[in-house]
Amino acid sequence: MSTSMYDTILETTPRGERIKLCIQCGMCSGICPHGFVMEYPPRLLIAALRADDVAPVFESETLWLCMSCFACSQVCPAQIPLTSGLLARLKAEMLLRGKVPAELQSALENTRRYGNPLGESPRKRAAWAMGLTTPVPIMAQLKETVDVLWFVGDYASYHPRVQSVSKAMARIFQALGVRFGILGPEENSDGDVQCLAGERGLFELLAQKNGRTLSKYRFKEIVTTDPHTYNVFKNEYPTVGFSFPVKHYTQFLAERLTQLKPLLRHEQKYRVTYHDPCTLGRANHNDVYEEPRQLLQAIPGLEFVEMPHNRANTICCGGGGGGNWLDGFTWERAHTRTSEWRVKEALGSGAQILAVACPYDMPRFEDAVKSTGQEKELIVKDIAELLTDAIFD
Amino acid sequence: MSQDVWVTVETLRGEVLEISDTLLAAGRVLADGLGSKLIALLLGHNAEGLARTLGAADRVVYVDHAVLADFTPDAYRRTIAGVVEGPAPRVVLFGHTSMGMDVACGVSHDLGAPLVTSCQTVKVKDSQPWYVSLTCGGKIVAEGEMPGPTCIVTMIPGGYKPEAGRREGAPEVSRVAPPTTLGDLRVSLKGYVEPPAGDVDLTKESILVGVGRGIQQRDNLKPAEELAAVLGGVVAATRPIVDQGWLPTSRLVGKSGKTVKPRLYLALGISGAPEHVEGIRDAALIVAINTDEKAPIYDLAHFGAAVDVSKLLPILTEKIKAAKGG
Amino acid sequence: MDIVVPIKFVPDLVEELEIDASGAALDRTFLRLIPNEQDDHALEQALLLKERHGGTVTVLTLDTGDVDETLFTAVAKGADRVIKITGDFAGLNNHAIASLLHPVLQNLSFDLILTGTQAVDDLDGSLGTLLAARLDLPYVGYITGVMPADGNVVVRKEYPGGLIAEMAIRLPAVLGIQAAEKPPRYVVTSLVMQAMKTARIEEIEAGQADSRGAAGVARMFRPEAAAHAEMIEGHPDQVADALVALLKERGLLS
Numbered sequence: 018m019s020t021s022m023y024d025t026i027l028e029t030t031p032r033g034e035r036i037k038l039c040i041q042c043g044m045c046s047g048i049c050p051h052g053f054v055m056e057y058p059p060r061l062l063i064a065a066l067r068a069d070d071v072a073p074v075f076e077s078e079t080l081w082l083c084m085s086c087f088a089c090s091q092v093c094p095a096q097i098p099l100t101s102g103l104l105a106r107l108k109a110e111m112l113l114r115g116k117v118p119a120e121l122q123s124a125l126e127n128t129r130r131y132g133n134p135l136g137e138s139p140r141k142r143a144a145w146a147m148g149l150t151t152p153v154p155i156m157a158q159l160k161e162t163v164d165v166l167w168f169v170g171d172y173a174s175y176h177p178r179v180q181s182v183s184k185a186m187a188r189i190f191q192a193l194g195v196r197f198g199i200l201g202p203e204e205n206s207d208g209d210v211q212c213l214a215g216e217r218g219l220f221e222l223l224a225q226k227n228g229r230t231l232s233k234y235r236f237k238e239i240v241t242t243d244p245h246t247y248n249v250f251k252n253e254y255p256t257v258g259f260s261f262p263v264k265h266y267t268q269f270l271a272e273r274l275t276q277l278k279p280l281l282r283h284e285q286k287y288r289v290t291y292h293d294p295c296t297l298g299r300a301n302h303n304d305v306y307e308e309p310r311q312l313l314q315a316i317p318g319l320e321f322v323e324m325p326h327n328r329a330n331t332i333c334c335g336g337g338g339g340g341n342w343l344d345g346f347t348w349e350r351a352h353t354r355t356s357e358w359r360v361k362e363a364l365g366s367g368a369q370i371l372a373v374a375c376p377y378d379m380p381r382f383e384d385a386v387k388s389t390g391q392e393k394e395l396i397v398k399d400i401a402e403l404l405t406d407a408i409f410d
Numbered sequence: 411m412s413q414d415v416w417v418t419v420e421t422l423r424g425e426v427l428e429i430s431d432t433l434l435a436a437g438r439v440l441a442d443g444l445g446s447k448l449i450a451l452l453l454g455h456n457a458e459g460l461a462r463t464l465g466a467a468d469r470v471v472y473v474d475h476a477v478l479a480d481f482t483p484d485a486y487r488r489t490i491a492g493v494v495e496g497p498a499p500r501v502v503l504f505g506h507t508s509m510g511m512d513v514a515c516g517v518s519h520d521l522g523a524p525l526v527t528s529c530q531t532v533k534v535k536d537s538q539p540w541y542v543s544l545t546c547g548g549k550i551v552a553e554g555e556m557p558g559p560t561c562i563v564t565m566i567p568g569g570y571k572p573e574a575g576r577r578e579g580a581p582e583v584s585r586v587a588p589p590t591t592l593g594d595l596r597v598s599l600k601g602y603v604e605p606p607a608g609d610v611d612l613t614k615e616s617i618l619v620g621v622g623r624g625i626q627q628r629d630n631l632k633p634a635e636e637l638a639a640v641l642g643g644v645v646a647a648t649r650p651i652v653d654q655g656w657l658p659t660s661r662l663v664g665k666s667g668k669t670v671k672p673r674l675y676l677a678l679g680i681s682g683a684p685e686h687v688e689g690i691r692d693a694a695l696i697v698a699i700n701t702d703e704k705a706p707i708y709d710l711a712h713f714g715a716a717v718d719v720s721k722l723l724p725i726l727t728e729k730i731k732a733a734k735g736g
Numbered sequence: 737m738d739i740v741v742p743i744k745f746v747p748d749l750v751e752e753l754e755i756d757a758s759g760a761a762l763d764r765t766f767l768r769l770i771p772n773e774q775d776d777h778a779l780e781q782a783l784l785l786k787e788r789h790g791g792t793v794t795v796l797t798l799d800t801g802d803v804d805e806t807l808f809t810a811v812a813k814g815a816d817r818v819i820k821i822t823g824d825f826a827g828l829n830n831h832a833i834a835s836l837l838h839p840v841l842q843n844l845s846f847d848l849i850l851t852g853t854q855a856v857d858d859l860d861g862s863l864g865t866l867l868a869a870r871l872d873l874p875y876v877g878y879i880t881g882v883m884p885a886d887g888n889v890v891v892r893k894e895y896p897g898g899l900i901a902e903m904a905i906r907l908p909a910v911l912g913i914q915a916a917e918k919p920p921r922y923v924v925t926s927l928v929m930q931a932m933k934t935a936r937i938e939e940i941e942a943g944q945a946d947s948r949g950a951a952g953v954a955r956m957f958r959p960e961a962a963a964h965a966e967m968i969e970g971h972p973d974q975v976a977d978a979l980v981a982l983l984k985e986r987g988l989l990s
Contacts, residue, residue, distance in 0.1 A: 345628025
């Protein structure tokens, strides 16, 4: 008797037995930002599996409309591991069938070849750090113990707009006298989006590489400016044998608020709202919500306003789980952008600055500000940039 | 053995292709430099009339045979090798094209003559013919002496303006019999398939917005189309875009696509590889947008800006709309 | 249909290309070698033919360094045999590569050899044309479609302007692939890992390489363009303004 796809999925998805607890309530499909356009939102995926009628699921491409935002996982009354479990597992089936949009295929193949989805030369991964007045030590050259191993991440290394955030972070570390180092060319993609997009094998390859490299060096903890790095190091790397203490930079800085606050001398007289990144907050109950707010509220002159969808209810920027490479695909089907929705909400809250803490949020929200014609009304800045604005002339 | 320079003329459905003019221009440089003759080799069937357009040559050798009416690799290779063997010229030039590349190597093998490809320009140095070839996506130039006694060279377009290969006057034509081994050919032509009567004929548009791999996401096609619309032009594409299926082949510009001469060619996210550049060389105004400041496209473009295409497009579209009073 | 796909490894243009001390060759110290993109298409076309008409696909390459992953990936995609030719190869020209592949090909039985119609670093012909000449097999290049028909194949050959010539070619033959009928398929990493454990790469020792038939390179250099684009500096906003002014001046905005 052959195993049904349902049984296979139950067995091969981590904590997959919880899928049996689905009561078809539809909370997942209701909260999904693309639920209205998916042929098979999470509820119907489970229904199709149970009815052993999965072929149409794989014929439909709408699995790729999932941007791994964890909204469904957050609200599921049975706490089924939908995003990192069921959906990732089914995306893996799509990949096995060769049904993957071309841009995402390139991103995955680039990761394989270059260690980053952008297809940039690994030798240039630390180019952003060259020639700065703040030296950014590279571990292979440093050969000493550091307090902080700063895992920079793909976009923060290569994307011109996000490189500015990396430079700001370097200055903050230096201002606080933190002994830090980066892996530079030895750093590979953290593997979070590849994992969520169904490429478990590719994630494991990356985790092995990063894990082995990190094990060569001595540091107290890993600090990252990338919530995806935080999420995958905290929740997935231990499953392949690498457990490192990891913090998001907002947690690290919030711990040092008494040291940081006196340095924040320059008033930033703006109304600022904060976007909670999915992978930092509701994903896997990472629940890092208050520390970013503490940092913002420590900046003199800054007036903090909250958007209606905040903390665990945040609206995804659309970039997770491969979504960053699926904009064309998504646009053709949905004709809306969650990033535009979010930008409109930021404007509605009266904010002049939309503060972010994730390297995907930065370019995605800046694009949305432009595509909604709001360049004069709203600026996007990373918390690190707002902090350096307050610290330095 | 001689110091003469031979050029293999490319024709398609009764017309001499422009690459032939490039070959004649290059051949003229070599023949003049070596103090020898430039001979054009024309193959076809009832096509002797085409010889009168080959005025840049000192002489035309014409081979007529029914199987030569249309290009096929086997027939053309055997004919060219058979005809060229006796005279053993110093250089035989072929187009670095779909036709030329099918036969140049076979001829080189048959004659035991060395082969040089991707040649862009030629020169004579110390009485020897030299090649100057492009490689690695146009980023590297390699040059050297064409080995004797006979060297087979394939040439890419762009090193010489086609006009440089056209002269007035009909050259002397000598008819040569085809080699006897034209039977039992291994390749035969079944027919031609016209490109799908696409939405547009790129060659008739005066404004083109070209999109290349650097636009990165299919999402950026729409802004490119909006920009093209506002300019009163259409979108063209490079090979990677067409291969992905983002645009149909009717939009392909370059080696296997169209050669265009618009008043404006806006190259978005295009690196400038030779295969594409050969299709846009003659555009009146080329503006390139590519964040890689070292991209070869900047050697061809008149103006450029190393900004992000996806950031520029919406802004540029709005400003053009405003400037046009829209 | 039994098909052989020779793969050539070429410099990756993502990396900076440097000229070595001799001034006549590429500096290979930091050169990344990747499979020629059109050879990927040739493999895809071969796999499509196998899926449609049965037969086998054999992939063949020179062991120029990190080739194993490419070969295991080919197995994961559906190749039946993968062969690497071992030896010391540095900066071989295409004539030399063809001379090393030739004796190996002579010991394989095949209907078709499919290989990319050209590679980025070709200076002395393309590998497919050279193999065809050595093996005395018919060759057609710039192919975008292959259809078996009555013991032959009919190919779609690209001409400028998008015109296609359909040609019938007698087997065995060598075809230069411009683009496969579908973009090269994605293969999941776990399948490649699996292939690494279960598949075997056959190794054949190389014979003597013969690089004759090519020209010598006297000098290799990065072109200083005779002309260079006038670069417009600034943010997209400023660039857009400058472009609008330029287009207006050229009468392109009326």
